[in-house]
Amino acid sequence: MRKDYLPYGKQWLENDDIEAVINVLKSDYLTTGPTIANFEQKVANYVGAKYAVAFSNGTAALHGACFAAGIGEGDEVITTPITFAASANCVSYEGGTVVFADINEVTYNIDPIEIEKKITPQTKAIIPVHFTGQPVQLDEIHAIAKNHKLIVIEDAAHALGAEYKGKKIGALSDMTMFSFHPVKHVTTGEGGVITTNSESYYKKLVQFRSHGITRDMESMTQNDGPWYYDMQFLGYNYRMTDIQAALGLSQMDKLDNFVERRREIVQMYDEAFKDTEYLVTPKQLFEGNSSWHLYVIQLNLDKINSTRKEIFEALVAQNIGVNVHYIPVHTLSYYKELGYKEGSMPKAEALYETIITLPLFPKMTNEDVKDVVITVISELKKVSK
Known part of the structure; x- marks a missing residue:
């Protein structure tokens, strides 16, 4: 840890x-x-x-x-x-x-x-x-x-x-x-x-x-x-x-360097996770070049005996500060009170059930990235089917 x-x-x-x-x-x-x-x-x-x-x-x-x-x-x-x-x-x-x-x-x-x-x-x-x-x-x-x-x-x-x-x-x-x-x-x-x-x-x-x-x-x-x-x-x-x-x-004045470092970290994540069957890494459209504010993985829940909540809590317990982006807006209480219905956005709602945001910021070191990768893979292997 x-x-x-x-x-x-x-x-x-x-x-x-x-x-x-x-x-x-x-x-x-x-x-x-x-x-x-x-x-x-x-x-x-x-x-x-x-x-x-x-x-x-x-x-x-x-x-x-x-x-x-x-x-x-x-x-x-x-x-x-x-x-x-x-x-x-x-x-x-x-x-x-x-x-x-x-x-x-x-x-x-x-x-x-x-x-x-x-x-x-x-x-x-x-x-x-x-x-x-x-x-x-x-x-x-x-x-x-x-x-x-x-x-x-x-x-x-x-x-x-x-x-x-x-x-x-x-x-x-x-x-x-x-x-x-x-x-x-x-x-x-x-x-x-x-x-x-x-x-x-x-x-x-x-x-x-x-x-x-x-x-x-x-x-x-x-x-x-x-x-x-x-x-x-x-x-x-x-x-x-x-x-x-x-x-x-x-x-x-530092923006381009910050974005370049974010892209380097994403490349390290992509390479480390490419053969991992327990998760799906984010993908870009060919016409867009992301500036990578977030790195969001999807858990392959068919391959693990665990819930997203349990994986999230296990990563936090290992001092890896994950998050979830985002709770679909139409499912929030204010919007439900206005008449928006759960089930109306099936793709967004299905995505929400499986996603976790991993740490991503320019000041992260390569060792930080390795810590995230090792911890994610280790925790998922523990609960693999």
Whole structure:
């Protein structure tokens, strides 16, 4: 057994990250200052988008995207059940109706065929989620969106640094959200961003994250003086601080190295598990290059005399910090109370019963990876049929 606990995900902060934050703490601006704009520009440049708008967290960013898209009461938005609740909640915040479409059994991402089945005259948008960092089938989804005049908001919380057909995720759809939680590819502590090529969306997002307030003289019908501002719609205080942005700026310089290390670890996992009959390793579509936020295995329960819960607990007892991503959103109590039914997403629900997330983060050593591999195989062999 390992002496120390190995978490499934963890940030990697170095002295230059700390110095970047200290420099802002010594500056005139702790919030609403120039560091935020610098961070936004860096993210936009990295993904190839015209604009980036920073938010206090990824959920707030998704909420902003739904507002900018004009989602409201009577509108339906299609998303996947295999995601964190925020991918659906953001629709509900604006009064829209969440519609779940089942997943592809190979990629675990939302299936474009299932999306097509769920479209109605009320459908306004699609929120595809790049689960684990693997890009969804964007060509197919964009074709559906174009045919039905739908907005596409990518939930790329897992996919900063990922590529689809050689292009970075982040400038391929109407809007794209990235998250900067500590377990993600780079961190700002908490934080999120929406990238877009639309000036109209950009302006709405900026105003939405700051109470719906503007100081733009051209858009106001009244101006009492240089102090004057106007609140033109109900927005929120979803602003990122300069402290967070400073950390993000420093971290962005390391993003490519972080992603490269994640891919190295995945290759080690794949090689170590390739002949193991007790589990199924994740697979990529040929047109996508995952940035590997998560490494999710499926247990082959036909080959072992054990449950997923027992295997999970056995790994934790050996100080291997596994997790499960995700409980299908439509089976959570809030959504069941709204009328969503278990059994309605058979592929997602079947996947959930067998998956375990293994540790994956750049600061893991090769010895850490070996510990995970040896422990997983050992525990599964103990209960093999």
